Each structure stands twice: as C-alpha cells, then as structure tokens.
Amino acid sequence: MSETNSFLKEIIKTSNDIWTKGWAERNAGNISVRLDTEELHCNFNNKSPWQKLSRQLPGIGGDYFLVSGTGKYIRNIPVDPEASLGIIEVDKSGENYRTVWGYKDGGRPTSELAAHLQAHSVRKNMTNGRDRALIHTHPANLIALTYALELDTCSLTRLLWEMHAECIVVFPEGVEFLPWMMAGSDQIADATAEAFRKRNMVVWQYHGIFATGDDLDTAFGLIDTVEKAAEIHIKVMSLGGCKQKPSIDTLRAIAANFGKVPAPDIIDRLV
C-alpha cells in the first residue's frame, strides 16, 4: 500500500487537521472510510481470521473499510499509517470481519467499531451509497456545552444554529444529542446508528461527536462548524450573554435563501 494512494492521502490530511484543531488528545477519536473497491489495487496476503460483529450488517456485506486502530493516536497516523490504521473486509453475509492490511504491530480496529459499521450501514442505505466517511472526535467547546447546559436535540441544534448565521445552511439536518452511554458499547452504537437515519452529526454527552459525509473533508467541515458555533457561544457568555440573536423566522429565511430545508422535527418545535 503506497501513501500516494488517494484514500491514504485523504486520511493523513484529515488526521493532521484534527490534531491541529486539538480535537484528539492521546488516542481520542477514530476515523473510518468505506473504500471504493475499484481503488483497492493491492493483493492482500496477510488476512486475519474472521471475527464476529456484534450485529449482522448485510447492507455492508462485502465492503472494505479503512479504520483507525484502537489505542492509536490520530496525530501518529501521518507518521506511521500502517501501524495506526487497518483495512477490514466485511464478509458477504455482514456477520464477520477480518483485517486484510495494517495494524502492523498487532493492533486491531477502534473500540467504537460497532458504532462506525452500524452507522456506515445506515448512511450507505439512506444516501444511496454516497456517504463513505465517519469521524469521531473530542472537541472541547462542544463537550463543555454538554456539562454547562441541559440539552436535547432541539435545544442543542437551536443554540448552534443561532450562534453563527451560516450554521443552518451547513447542517440543516440539525445535530442529534445522545445522553451519556458507555463508550464502545452496543447500546451507544445502536443509538448512534439510529440517529444517523435523520442527521449527519451525533453528539455524545460528556464525550464528543460523530459526523458523516461523502468524504472526510465533508465530515471534518461539519464538526469544524459545530465546534466554532460552540466556541462563539462560550465567548458570548463570557462577554455577559446574548444581547440579541437571529429569530427563528430569520433562521428559516437564511435556510430558504440557500435552498436548504431545516429538519422539520426540530424547526417546527422552535418558537
């Protein structure tokens, strides 16, 4: 596997960006990309034994994924991609997976593999195969909001839409808020995948965010926008709070101006 390979180039750039942003302390965060099999020109001759997935995922049967390794540091992906990353193959039935490349020092996929693969299965289906990328990170301002405020999907989305006039254009689908659940559990994987039926971002209380898109740049851009809005909120509060903000009608008008339709299950509940 050569680093000139387009998907390795893309994940190396995104890893650098995530580290530079400060969203991935230590081994925080994980990344996965559903690969275009046409791009996989290599012979994989070091395959691991098959391992059972916690849920059967026939929708991604036969697919290959580039997945960051558990315990690996995102900032080290550019330094040593073959140790920090792996490529896994899901069998045709969607019941098992095996590693076909990477994790060279005996590593294995992220502890959030269930959330990634279940979310990929949902997004592949919902977007007719368009969405291929998923990023999970720990951005500080957004996490801080989940401590300081009592949030649900509506109130969090509203706050973020209000805190920068472009937000409703970038994520009209809103952001799903999930109350704390154990990281790496099937419970959080199931809830995250379910949330991706409606949204392309899911916030985990006290923990971080998951975002999806057609490529890593798109998923990165969504998190960047949410984190900027969270940062503006904190700055506004430190300046004494909001003296004014866009009304719900103004938010609707901005979305309409850019041909976007805000999630009805959120905007219709805001007054």
Ligand code: 13P
């Ligand atoms: P991994 O090192 O297993 O990818 O876990 C990092 C993380 O952020 C868990 O939520």
Ligand code: ZN
């Ligand atoms: Zn995490």
